[in-house]
Amino acid sequence: MKYDQIAKELLEAIGGKENLSALAHCATRLRLVLHDESKVNQEALDKMDAVKGTFSTGGQFQIILGAGLVNNVYHELARLTGLQEMSTTDVKDAGAKRLNPLQRFVKLLSDIFVPIIPAIVAGGLLMGINNILIAKDLIFEGKSLIEAYPEISDLAALINTFANAAFVFLPILIGFSATQRFGGNPYLGAALGMLMVHPDLLNGYDYGSALTSGSIPAWNIFGMEIEKVGYQGTVLPVLAASFILAKTEQFLRKYIPSALANLLTPLFTIFITGILTFTAVGPLTRLAGNVLTDGLVWLYDTAGVIGGALFGLGYAPIVITGMHHSFIAVETQLLADFVKTGGTFIFPVAAMSNVAQGAATLAVFLMTKDKKVKGIASAAGISAVLGITEPAMFGVNLKLRYPFIAAIIGASVSTAFITIFKVKAVALGAAGLPGIISIRPDSIVPYVIGMVISFVVTSVMTIILAKRAAKKAAQ
Incomplete structure (x- = not known):
């Protein structure tokens, strides 16, 4: 694989080296701070076989390349731009300067x-x-x-x-x-x-x-x-x-x-x-x-099914803004005051949403004939069901739109269901299938049923919306 060629194409797609302020990488993603994200040629990035997805969060533009490949492309990018190697913390700090006051406050809570x-x-x-x-x-x-x-x-x-x-x-x-x-x-x-x-x-x-x-x-x-x-x-x-x-x-x-x-x-x-x-x-x-x-x-005890449905519907959009990091402080307080609260209800909601995002992505994997989308959706869907949704949400669902709509519907229905049974968690962890070990014993059964509902409803809705989208495209 020609890493220098991939780096050159990436650099051109993000607006050239003059648009790149800072760069670093984690296990699977390039983390870039750009002067102007409007200069990014998203269509060119989507056409690149090496690119598994992109998203912007916390003042960073992140490009998913995959383990191994990201290291080599990163070094080529550093060579082409002349930018010195930076840690992910340095890039986070650089990206934070571009955030508005509310985003900075959320990042502050996250950092703590x-x-x-x-x-x-x-x-x-x-x-x-x-x-x-x-x-x-x-x-x-x-x-x-x-x-x-x-x-x-x-x-x-x-x-x-x-x-x-x-x-x-x-x-x-x-x-x-x-x-x-x-x-x-x-x-x-x-x-x-x-x-x-x-x-x-x-x-x-x-x-x-x-x-x-x-x-x-x-x-x-x-x-x-x-x-x-x-x-x-x-x-x-x-x-x-x-x-x-x-x-x-x-x-x-x-x-x-x-x-x-x-x-x-x-x-x-x-x-x-x-x-x-x-x-x-x-x-x-x-x-x-x-x-x-x-x-x-x-609010949780009185809003009931409607409150749960609205929270489930809005959770994924909140994740897109990064505001979900502020929930960590709230959940910590709910867990610390366990005698009064009985645990946190936010974690199960996050789990329903994550499973829904994974179900939508896996449904796309089964339906699509696009080899690149199939490759991204298979790994991203499994990752989301296990609690890590960024690749699924930003790499597949938001780009196609209809899977994301199906996912928030599935999350809304399943969250309404678990709200009926007052499902709560006694710990934080991977909000998804592994989250069973974080759930209060008396809530485990409705939690599992909720995940099944989330998966099934989302899958069905994804198929229905995909067929509708295909009809519109054919007209």
Whole structure:
């Protein structure tokens, strides 16, 4: 394969080297930052055998080439343009400059929460295992597994402890990640998180009952009472506190002499931020977080089938804009407040949408006679069913349009169905077929049925819409 020729054709199709600002690559895609995406010759890209699909997101224009090929073409592009090799992070930062304020905010949330997802996933999946062990009627009628086999009760208790750790100490994880993203010392951010869940404080999960009974402990400092309440399982308070900490540290470093910086800057940063957190920032954002969580739970519980159908219908369009990354923060809060929320309902909706996108792409694979489309659709369809939808959505469904319409219809119907049964997840993960392990035990059966509905409805709709499109083309 002539990689230099492919690189030359790609360069010409994207508007020449003068239109290319930055480039990098991941396992399968070229990640490009272009000065003007309107100069891209999409028709020329679509005709190239090497190109499996393209899409634009986060200020980047991405070209799907496939594993192996992307490395060689990337090096040829770098040689032809004279641009130095960059990491995907560098390209993300370059692309972010082209985003509007709302897109930048969504990217900010993504940058903070994506690094801590593995810890949340691990805790959530362990929680799921624990739920299987303690759920009644799941395997034995009228009994749970630990009631049938008392010898494994300590194993369940151990798993439960492991599962809760990431959520009890969530402010430490967020404090580290958020402070780093805001430009501060991440270890001071972690220390702030530790301060917010210190064992001397009233556990945040007991705040509601203590408020009702009027037994909230407090510090009395110069006549001012400051509540001694922890922030276990919270998101908004530590996000706001981390931002203040990072900006306070940056301010102090400008004015404290370098000889004293390592001593005084951390001292005043933690003290000032800690005082602000417990007197104003924490209580206000705790209230805001509770209102947000209660509002989402109320909406899910009351909007019913119609609300679920609308959410399912709109999820894929939201993914196109990149706004779905903002859901990570919301889902983290829903999972952290598991006792009240019972888990996150957003993950199952994402799974229904992803399966629908995969079903539409696989239906195209079975119907089309175009060898290139067949090659892209086969791998992309399977990938989408397993939870990765970009190749299917941008490489096939959006280009043909009718599969995308079929997919959002299928997602709407299946989401309406799972809403009836209040399907929720106890962990984040691959939103698709593998997502079964993230679902609450009592929701597994309707979740599986929902995926079947999503797949069947979408496949049928894709075939119907394809025939209609073929008739129009023939007229």
